Amino acid sequence: MRHAGQVVTRTMLLEAVWDYHFDPQTNVIDVHISRLRQKIDHDFARPLLHTVRGAGYRLSE
Known part of the structure; x- marks a missing residue:
């Protein structure tokens, strides 16, 4: 939720x-x-949850 509307990468998710x-x-x-x-x-x-191909995931606002 902190990054709603922004693309969050798989690496960011794994690390955070x-x-x-x-x-x-x-x-x-x-x-x-x-x-x-x-x-x-x-x-x-x-x-609400979208896959951004080749980039990561985005949660719609």
């Missing part, structure tokens, strides 16, 4: 949330983004 240094083989981000989408985007016409 899990204190990991970037590991391209991990699917931790994919799993958590999927679960988050199920919780916040389910039953709504417009999704």
